[in-house]
Amino acid sequence: YWGTELYPRIFGIDIKVxxxxxxxxxxxxxxxxxxxxxSFELYGFVDSMFVSAxxxxxxxxxxxxxxxxxxxxxxxxxxxAGYYICWGCLVYVPTFYASVSMxxxxxxxxxxxxxxxxxxxxGILCIAVNYLADLQKxxxxxxxxxxxxxxxxxxxxxxxxxxxNGKEKESILLASGWWGLARHFNxxxxxxxxxxxxxxxxxxxxxxxxxVIFLTFLLIHRSYRxxxxxxxxxxxxxxxxxxxxxxxxxxxxx
Ligand SMILES: NC(=O)C1=CN([C@@H]2O[C@H](COP(=O)(O)OP(=O)(O)OC[C@H]3O[C@@H](n4cnc5c(N)ncnc54)[C@H](OP(=O)(O)O)[C@@H]3O)[C@@H](O)[C@H]2O)C=CC1
Ligand SMILES: CC(C)=CCC[C@@H](C)[C@H]1CC[C@H]2C3=CC=C4C[C@@H](O)CC[C@]4(C)[C@H]3CC[C@]12C
Numbered sequence: 001y002w003g004t005e006l007y008p009r010i011f012g013i014d015i016k017v018x019x020x021x022x023x024x025x026x027x028x029x030x031x032x033x034x035x036x037x038x039s040f041e042l043y044g045f046v047d048s049m050f051v052s053a054x055x056x057x058x059x060x061x062x063x064x065x066x067x068x069x070x071x072x073x074x075x076x077x078x079x080x081a082g083y084y085i086c087w088g089c090l091v092y093v094p095t096f097y098a099s100v101s102m103x104x105x106x107x108x109x110x111x112x113x114x115x116x117x118x119x120x121x122x123g124i125l126c127i128a129v130n131y132l133a134d135l136q137k138x139x140x141x142x143x144x145x146x147x148x149x150x151x152x153x154x155x156x157x158x159x160x161x162x163x164x165n166g167k168e169k170e171s172i173l174l175a176s177g178w179w180g181l182a183r184h185f186n187x188x189x190x191x192x193x194x195x196x197x198x199x200x201x202x203x204x205x206x207x208x209x210x211x212v213i214f215l216t217f218l219l220i221h222r223s224y225r226x227x228x229x230x231x232x233x234x235x236x237x238x239x240x241x242x243x244x245x246x247x248x249x250x251x252x253x254x
Contacts, residue, residue, distance in 0.1 A: 001082055001083045001084055002079075002080055002082045002083075002084055003079075003080030003081045003082020003083070003084070003085065003086075004080060004082070005080055005081055006080050006081070007081075008081050015081050015086075016075075016076060016081050016085065019081070019085060019086055019089040019090055020070070020075055020076070020085065020089050021063075021064075021067055021070065023089065023090055023094075024088075024089035024090060024093035024094055025060055025063055025064070025093070027093075027094035028056075028060060028093055028094045028097045028098050029056075029057060029060045030094075031094055031095070031098035031101065031102075032053050032056045032057060032060075032098050032101045033053070033057075035049070035053070035098065035101035035102050035104065035105050036049055036050075036053040036101065038105050039104060039105050039108060042105070042108075043108050046104070046108045046109070046110065047110060047111045047112070047113075047116040047200075048104055048108065048109040048110065048111050048116075048200035048201065049101070049104045049105075049108065049200075050116070051111065051116050051119050051120050051123070051197070051200050052100055052101060052104060052197045052198070052200045052201070053101060054120065055120065055123040055124070055127070055193065055196055055197040056098070056100075056101070056197050058123075058124065058127055059127055059193060059197075062127055062130075062131050065131075066131060066134060066135070069134050069135070069138055074222070074225065074226065074229065078229065096210070096211060096214070097211060099207070099208065099210060099211060100197055100198050100201060100208045100211060103201055103205070103207055103208040104200070104201055104208075107201065107204065107205070109200060109201060109202050111200055116200075119196050119199060119200060120196075122192075122196050123193055123196035123197060126189045126190075126192045126193035126196060127189075127193055129178070129185075129186075129189040130186050130189035130190050130193065132178065133177075133178035133179070133185055133186035133189065134186055136149060136174065136177050136178055136179065137174055137179060140154055140156065140172055140174045140177075141171070141172050141174075144172070145158075145172050149174070149176050149177040150176070150177050152176070154174055154175075154176050154177065155174070155175040155176035155180060155244070156172050156173065156174055156175065156176075157172070157173040157175060157237055157240055157241055157244075158170055158171075158172060159171050159172070159173050159234040159237035159238070159241075160234075160237065161233045161234050161235075161237075171234075173234070173237065173238075173241045175241055175244045175245055179245065180244075180245055181245075181247075181251045182245065182247045182248060182249050182250060182251045183223065183226075183227075183241075183242070183245050183247065183248050183249075184219070184222075184223050184226070184248055184249050185249070185251070187219040187222070187223065187249045188249050188250055190215065190219065191212065191215055191216055191219060194211055194212045194215050195212050198211065198212050219249065220248075220249070223248045223249055227242075227248070
């Protein structure tokens with residue numbers, strides 16, 4: 001179920017790049033377009049479908065833009081290519097992640113220009129925060145901490161860790177900017193964004209909210225998994241970071 005190989009290749013093709021990045025994300029985007037086209041064919045322009053589809057498509061485009069950063073996440077560095085990842089990315093992501101659009105084909109909602117614009121702008125803001133947080137970490141590490149974070153010198157911990165062969169290495173833990181608000185503020189933006197592309201379906205049925213609910217559980221669980229992973233890797237340096245940034249996802253709350 002969890003797999004054995006970390007980076008399997010078939011005929012030179014990296015299986016995890018294919019499943020996690022290319023197939024799942026592309027079919028998700030295609031299904032959003034297919035549902036939006038069907039809705040247009042049935043009812044003409046529907047603002048709720050437009051807002052939801054545009055947010056999902058911007059998010060997927062952002063994913064491809066940032067794909068290099070995804071290569072250093074738990075999915076690629078820790079999870080092996082087993083049933084969990086393969087079924088998850090080949091079947092679960094395209095179908096379940098696009099389920100709000102599928103729902104809106106059956107249940108069109110007219111939001112009006114004010115609500116549509118408000119939801120669209122909030123969603124775009126969430127995508128920007130999620131992207132900027134991921135980028136900030138990459139930039140600080142890429143420059144060895146010699147950059148500005150929100151206009152100031154970053155607060156960093158130079159964390160030492162050991163490789164399996166005993167060699168000592170160093171990495172940077174950022175404790176300011178987005179990474180000073182909470183240890184995974186990027187997850188909060190991710191959940192708020194999913195809410196933005198779901199809320200156009202209003203509150204008649206719980207079905208379209210399945211993805212937001214799933215994502216909330218997934219990311220809370222992931223924040224614990226990441227704490228374990230980083231605690232094992234960085235030891236006392238991670239404890240120091242947790243003392244500086246005590247909250248996991250929501251500043252002052254959780
Ligand atoms: N829609 C979905 O289904 C999901 C979307 N996502 C999104 O994917 C993106 C990547 O998420 P994910 O990989 O889970 O997690 P993060 O982007 O939060 O990365 C966690 C890793 O970053 C490093 N790190 C942790 N804290 C710091 C710090 N303060 N400074 C520098 N480096 C740090 C550690 O790795 P290292 O070993 O390098 O130190 C840690 O394992 C996010 O935008 C997330 O929202 C994630 C899961 C599901
Ligand atoms: C129980 C079950 C079916 C779990 C799903 C497992 C996987 C399919 C998902 C676990 C983590 C997910 C992802 C992580 C990070 C991502 C970056 C984001 O910008 C786009 C989505 C994704 C690639 C996402 C894809 C599904 C998972 C691998």
